[in-house]
Each structure stands twice: as structure tokens, then as C-alpha cells.
Amino acid sequence: MKNAKRFTGVLVFAIAISAPALVYAQQPNAAGRVKVVSGTAFIVRNGAQVPAKAGDAVLESDVLRTGSDGRLGVTLKDDTRVSLGPTSEVRLDKFTYAPTEGNLALALKVVRGVAAYVSGRIAKLSPDAVHLETPAAIVGVRGTTLAIRAGA
């Protein structure tokens, strides 16, 4: 009986996670989307640099990069928001947002330049699941807006 209940739970979850694909075809594992772009801004995926435009999907492991005149703003699936000023680079090392499973993780690295961060649901549900860093420091977050500058 208990197993049957668990099986139903797993089944419902399996349906739940496959549902978005059934109802509305979207980029399968998008972590978020580009919302704001001005000047020169790129998404670097698997080593290839592509100009960013509003509406572009952002995936785990992507690098966001701006030129000297660029700015870029992204909203992730859990409502975390990240933005870059000019000559900046931010890496989305990890993004997992499956609250039904309790599976949450966000790792962002500000590699260089300036960035702003506004925490989303992952930080609310599980503050320890958020990992923010620069080459020189690690930042622990408790539901917060932050501005970060890294390196030259």
C-alpha cells in the first residue's frame, strides 16, 4: 500500500515534469531567459560565443559576457535575477530547480567585471543551495540583493 502510494507519487511527478513539454514546447532544460540586452553582449555555450538577444534561453554551464558598451539581464526559472555591467563575465555553473523533489541548486561565479544579483525561490526555499563566488571570495546569501565586482 505504501509502495503503491509512493509509485503514484513518482508517476505524478514524472507526468508533472514532462507536462510543460506536452502543453507548450519550450527549450527543454532552460535555466532562464535573457530579458535585458544593450550594447555588446554574448552567451558563451560549449566554447561558442553567440550574441545575446532578449528571449534567448540561458542554460546551465552558460557563460554570460559583455563588451565595453554592453549590459545584460537574465531571469532564471526560480525568479533569481542576474545582471552584468560592461566588460563583465558571469558563469552559471549550476542550476537545478525541481521543488517537488526538493532538488535545488544555484551556483554563479562572477569571473570579472560587475554584476547584480537578486535572490529567487531557491534562496528562499534552501539558502544553503545558493553558491555565489568571485575568484577572490565566496558569498553566502540569505534572501538578498547584492552588487558584486570581481577583478580588473
Add this chain to the structure above:
Amino acid sequence: MIDPRTIAPRLVVLGLAAAAAFAAACGPKSVAGPNRPDGALIVLLPDEDGSTGRASVSNPAGSVDLTTARRASNVVANQQPGLVTMSEADVKRLFGDALSALPPAPQSFVLYFRFESDELTEESKALVPKILATVKGRTDPEVVVVGHTDTMGSPSANFALGLKRAGAVRELLVASGLDAATVEATSLGESFLLIRTADETPEPRNRRVEIAVK
């Protein structure tokens, strides 16, 4: 002879001048710092709702807590992270570009349904124009519609009912003028109750659709 009565005030003036000179010499440096590749500057800012969260900054040499607005840590490799309070002007000067590129905060709406139906309550129907206006105010809107149910019936039936409710709201929004490609409908059935109840409990507040406009 120096009149002793004038010494104290003079010392105060001297002290103030020295403090000002010290602040001028160290102030900007300790806040903005030389932008070294091995350094970092992390500033805690107020959230949009006016409250301020918390953050900690650490490196191998130590850790500091940021707990008030514009409290900042200036980090240099192998040194204990510093602690300063930045002026609004400095925050704007150093981070204005990045902050101006932050997308608007996602906004959520909750719509409620009649018992075992996919028809909205009258109050919820009245919210629709507000949702439309919010979507239209965004440059690249995404609308995520998630259906929820109470615990009456089986989980799988409730998943289906949640999806039906989300679908009905999606259709309503598209019929009201939203681009179908921007509206996504999904269901969480009875797995995310707003009001925690036992199984097989009718609860109107759990029969809802949550709409996130991003």
C-alpha cells in the same frame, strides 16, 4: 603664551581636519579600491520591498557578515575581508550599469475556482485585466500558468484537473489578446497545497491557478 582656553577648540579643529584628510585619503580607496584582479567588492543592497537581507563574504583568511543596506566587503587575496558602508553615490558610480540591467521582478497572481470545475470565481475573473496590463508592460513577457487542486479525489485525477484549470486560464488569457507562444500551462495537482489539509478535504483556497509574469 598660548591662552589655554583656545587650545581645546584648536585641537578639535585639528582633529577634525586630520579625520577629514584621513577619510579623503582612505575613504575612496577602502570603498572602491584599486581594481585588482585578485580582489572583489561585494555590497548588500535593499530589496525592492524596502527590506534588507543578509549576506556573508569569506575567503581563506576570514569571513564577515553584511547585515545593513550598502554594507560592503572589500576583499584582497589572503587578507581578512574588509568591511565598509558605501555611499549611495559610490554604489551608483560602481554598479549603476549592472543594476540598471536587472530585469523587472516577476509578479504573481492567484486565481481561484469553483468546486470541481475549471470556472473562475467572480473575484478572480475581475483580476484578469490587471494581469493583461502587467504582461503588456514587459518587453519580453513570459507567462507561466500553474494549476493546483485541493485533496478531494486521486492525485492523478487532480493532476489532470490542475492541468485543465491551467489550460482554461491560458485560453482565457490568449483569447484576451496575449500571444499564445508566451503562455505556458502546467499542473502541480494536489502536490503543492496552499493550505495544508488531510487527504480528501475540500478547501477552496487550494483550488487555484498561480500565474507568474516574468
